[in-house]
Amino acid sequence: MSYPAAPRRSAVANAIYGLLNPIPFGFFVAAMIFDIIYAKTGTILWVKAAAWLITLGLLLAIIPRLVNLAQVWITSRRFSTGADHVDFWLNFVAIVAAILNAFVHSRDAYAMMPAGMWLSVLTVLLIAIGHVIIAVRYSTDRGYNHV
Template identity: 85%
Template sequence: MSYPPAPGRSAVANAVYGLLNPIPFGFFVAALVFDIVYAKTGTILWAKGAAWLIVIGLLFAVIPRLLNLVQVWITSRRFSTGADHVDFWLNVVAIVAAILNAFVHSRDAYAIMPAGVWLSVVTVTLIAAGHVVIAVRYSTAREILHD
């Protein structure tokens, strides 16, 4: 899903953001799937895999959030909308939940349930809600332009 850059935003920063922003979501969804499989099977491999997926997702989440921080709050705050702010804060809270989830996954394998699953659900839900907010904003803006 690509979005046109808002006025006043760097095209390069927008391209890097658009390229890197979906990557953490994929890792966090995979971690959620691994957590659910671990909860059903009890095979420790799934718990360790989920821990790695969460950490890799967090590593990839830093760059888009920093770019978004600069774009929404510093360089183009005149052009940023409420949806941009809501998306930013939903993603920040999701990253905090993922950090807590990484700490939960550092425990012994049997000690991560059910907190690991719930934190994975919260992380994925918050990031998905941020994507929905931005998608609604752009579809509403597109409808206004076509009318």
């Protein structure tokens, strides 16, 4: 059985997005781990490092989010699926949570707990759910069959 070829998006945009999209997620995961370590140990070094990681993650999230915005809502909106839209909105809410988290982390180390840790967990969970949704979509689109 033959299926029609799926329309392709810009190769350059896909390359930029694929290269830069995982980097902020790594920073946010590291910040969450540092927040958990701070909650267990009380050493201020961990919360200050988490604040820097959140800030760097937000700065590095700008370009992939702009590429994703253009692909989902502007240039390829006829070809984007519901999974693309859900992933976009989950990442948008995660970025808003990370911005709030950056403000919470700017407070005194003792004053940022537990709100900073929960915002870090929320940010990581939202981005991870978006990645899972996209992964499931691609695996069902390609029709992987385990024989």
